[in-house]
Structures are given as structure tokens and as C-alpha cells.
Amino acid sequence: xxxxxxxxxxxxxxxxxxxxxxxxxxxxxxxxxxxxxxxxxxxxxxxxxxxxxxxxxxxxxxxxxxxxxxxxxxxxxxxxxxxxxxxxxxxxxxxxxxxxxxxxxxxxxxxxxxxxxxxxxxxxxxxxxxxxxxxxxxxxxxxxxxxxxxxxxxxxxxxxxxxxx
Numbered sequence: 001x002x003x004x005x006x007x008x009x010x011x012x013x014x015x016x017x018x019x020x021x022x023x024x025x026x027x028x029x030x031x032x033x034x035x036x037x038x039x040x041x042x043x044x045x046x047x048x049x050x051x052x053x054x055x056x057x058x059x060x061x062x063x064x065x066x067x068x069x070x071x072x073x074x075x076x077x078x079x080x081x082x083x084x085x086x087x088x089x090x091x092x093x094x095x096x097x098x099x100x101x102x103x104x105x106x107x108x109x110x111x112x113x114x115x116x117x118x119x120x121x122x123x124x125x126x127x128x129x130x131x132x133x134x135x136x137x138x139x140x141x142x143x144x145x146x147x148x149x150x151x152x153x154x155x156x157x158x159x160x161x162x163x164x165x
Contacts (some may be wrong), residue, residue, distance in 0.1 A: 001025070001039045004121040006112050006142070007086045008045060009078075016127035016157035017043070017086055024123070024155075025097050040098045042119060043086045045079045046111035047103075079103045109145040116150055125155045 005020055007013040025039045050071045052063045083101040090099040104111040116124050126143045147154045 001037070001123070002042070002119065002121045003039065003123045003125060004042045004044060004112070004116050004119065005086075005125045006044045006046070006108065006127075007082055008108070009082055010127060010129060012127035012129050012157075012159045014086065014089070014127075015159055016125050016155075017089060019157045020125040020155070021090060021097070024125075038096055038098055040100070041090060042115070042121065043083050043090070043099060043101045044112060044115055045082050045101075045103050046106055046108040047075055047079055048107065049105050050075065075105075076103065109142040109149075112142065112146050113149050116146075116152060121152055123153050123155060124150055125157060128156050128158045 001024075003020060003025060005013075005017045007017055020041070025041060050068060052068045080103070083103065087099055087101055090097065102115060104115065112124065112126075124146060126146060128143055143154070143156045147156065
């Protein structure tokens with residue numbers, strides 16, 4: 001089984017990863033037969049590219065190449081730290097699975113769909129932030145977009161209930 005799990009800095013995405021490893025990837029139907037199929041989990045982090053200019057009330061302001069380089073380096077380090085944390089979790093669980101990481105630059109919802117089709121995954125696992133209708137309408141929903149546009153099953157893991165909810 002090939003599973004794609006999209007992770008970002010949110011606790012919801014790490015809960016989705018935890019849920020996938022515990023509930024899906026720890027059980028392999030082939031393990032009951034003579035051949036053992038080792039599941040593969042691909043951990044994906046997508047980030048928006050840095051915009052080196054902005055429009056203010058006045059003229060367009062551009063940033064220097066040094067600033068652009070520094071920001072791009074910081075974005076890659078941040079992405080690597082997120083995936084390092086996710087990869088460490090998959091190794092700590094003691095499950096027999098193959099884990100790989102992918103960092104992509106671009107809109108997360110589009111990149112998730114592209115890599116899922118490219119890798120021909122069996123399942124995509126996403127965390128749900130639990131935004132209300134207004135925030136979802138204004139910000140858009142990555143999980144909703146993926147559920148409607150992917151050609152494989154999509155599992156949206158809701159966060160566990162918290163006190164006061």
C-alpha cells in the first residue's frame with residue numbers, strides 16, 4: 001500500500017499522520033499470507049513561494065537577491081524541520097514501513113494532487129483544521145479541494161475533541 005500524508009506545522013496534520021500510521025499502516029493484509037508487503041508512506045510538505053515584491057500605495061518595491069536567497073533558504077530549512085519531525089515519528093512507531101519525504105514549492109492543494117497522481121498512491125491522508133464555513137469560504141479548504149479532484153481515496157482525519165468543544 002502506498003499512502004501520501006501531507007504535513008505542515010499544524011498539530012492537526014501530525015495527528016493525521018499518527019492516525020494513519022496507527023490505524024492503516026500498522027495493519028497489512030498481506031502480513032497474514034506468506035508474502036509480506038511493506039507499506040510505503042510519502043510525507044509531503046508544500047510551501048508557497050516567496051514573492052520578492054509587493055504593491056503598496058506607492059511604487060512597486062522589490063527585494064534584493066540576498067533577501068530572496070535568505071528567505072528561500074529559511075523556507076527550505078523550515079520544510080526540512082517539519083518533515084524531519086514527521087519522519088522521526090514514523091521511525092519511532094516500530095512499524096515496518098518505508099518512509100520517504102518530498103518538499104514542493106507551490107500551492108499545497110495543487111501539489112498534493114500532482115504528486116498523488118505522479119506516485120500513483122493508493123490513499124491520501126490529510127488533517128482537518130476544523131475551520132468554520134466562513135473561514136473555509138475565505139481561505140479555501142485544501143482537504144475539500146483534494147477530495148474533489150484526486151483520483152484515489154482521500155481520508156480526512158478530524159482532530160480529536162478537546163475540552164470545551
